[in-house]
Amino acid sequence: RKEVEQDPGPFNVPEGATVAFNCTYSNSASQSFFWYRQDCRKEPKLLMSVYSSGNEDGRFTAQLNRASQYISLLIRDSKLSDSATYLCVVGGYNKLIFGAGTRLAVHP
């Protein structure tokens, strides 16, 4: 079993749609959780950290369920510029574990 598993995608959605990505992790001792965004041929960039209480940043909402070892990312009112690969990332003591990423393509 992979340490961090994500929906494989790709997700093809129209502008304005709401899309949700899911992620599960295997190590219950994991300490930190993130969503990174990576555009084609660019570096990963932090989208948001994920907390047990949930957190929201504009159109983006992230949730963490420690009991189920599950992380989610919700994107509302999708924009063309949201097209990218979204990486679920889980932090252990001294390194980050990356999921394989979920590709999102938003079309007009």
Add this chain to the structure above:
Amino acid sequence: DTEVTQTPKHLVMGMTNKKSLKCEQHMGHRAMYWYKQKAKKPPELMFVYSYEKLSINESVPSRFSPECPNSSLLNLHLHALQPEDSALYLCASSPNLAVQETQYFGPGTRLLVL
């Protein structure tokens, strides 16, 4: 300023060449990382430096040799690489290693080994 810089942006080298990749950050971060990323795959951790000391080597072949001259700089020396080593090499930094914090990535060096 959350910027990590990397040079060169692109590098083409033969299998007998020796080259170096460079990474720099001025955020006062004490942990720095090298990752390798192949197309359509997530980044794979190669090395971690904490307070200029090598903390993690993820069983990387010896043809890759990291160096941390000071707290702001991280190098990756390349020698006798193979074509399968062609990839995007990403440098990242974070405030420290003890408590895992956000890593900030540089733009990467796209390496092609012929």
